[in-house]
Amino acid sequence: MENCIFCKIIEGDIPSYKVYEDEHVYAFLDITQVTKGHTLVVPKKHLKDLFDYDDKDASQVFSRLPKIAKALEKAFPEMEGLNMVNNNKELAYQTVFHSHIHLIPRYSKEDQFS
Ligand code: 5GP
Ligand code: ZN
Numbered sequence: 001m002e003n004c005i006f007c008k009i010i011e012g013d014i015p016s017y018k019v020y021e022d023e024h025v026y027a028f029l030d031i032t033q034v035t036k037g038h039t040l041v042v043p044k045k046h047l048k049d050l051f052d053y054d055d056k057d058a059s060q061v062f063s064r065l066p067k068i069a070k071a072l073e074k075a076f077p078e079m080e081g082l083n084m085v086n087n088n089k090e091l092a093y094q095t096v097f098h099s100h101i102h103l104i105p106r107y108s109k110e111d112q113f114s
Contacts, residue, residue, distance in 0.1 A: 001046035001098070004046055004097070004098050005096055005098070006040075006042050006046075006096055006098035006100065007046055007098060009026070009028060009042075010026045010042065010044050016028035016029070017029040019039045019068065019071060019072065019075075020041075020064070020067070020068045020071055022064065023044070024043060024044055024045070024060035024061065024064075025041060025042070025043060025044065025060065025061055025064045025068075026041075026042050026044055027039050027040065027041045027042070027064075027068050027103075028040055028042075030102065034102075034104050035104055035105050035106060035107065036076060036105065036107070037072050037075065037076045037079065037103075037105040038102065038103070038104050038105070039068065039072060039102070039103040039104075040100045040101070040102060040103075041061070041064065041065065041068055041100060041101040041103060042098060042099065042100045042101075043057060043060070043061045043099060045057065046098055047098070047099045048097050048098070048099060049088040049089055049094060049097065049099050050086065050088045050099060051088065051089075052099065053099070061099075061101075062101075065084065065101065065103070068103060069082055069103060072103060072105055076105055078107055078109070079105040079106065079107060080106060080107060080108050081105070081106035082103060082104065082105055082106060083102070083103075083104040083106060084101060084102065084103060084104075085101070085102040085104065086099075086100070086101045086102070087102075
């Protein structure tokens, strides 16, 4: 998809810090780290938002979330919790219109926040 920042990241045309990749999914650190390890999980296929997914897309993307959460837990062992956030459409604060799931690690110690 032309002019889509996340398609460009998936293609490697815009640099990113990769967290996980497979045939259907790419996960990378958010440029604005709400907490250390804040990650975005995106389908490689350009889907605008949740309303664009069919069952197959959903299983290819959402089934990977536990694996990516565990990879984050391994990379950031001081993490004690994790929020999953998915904004859909402008009214719900979606700002990049290539579907993405935020994985936001939570830490009890304040100094773990970036
Ligand atoms: P949304 O508000 O649509 O749920 O989240 C979009 C997210 O994409 C934001 O948290 C923003 O920081 C992130 N983002 C926007 N542009 C870039 C970029 O070029 N690289 C990376 N890694 N993240 C980006
Ligand atoms: Zn895209």
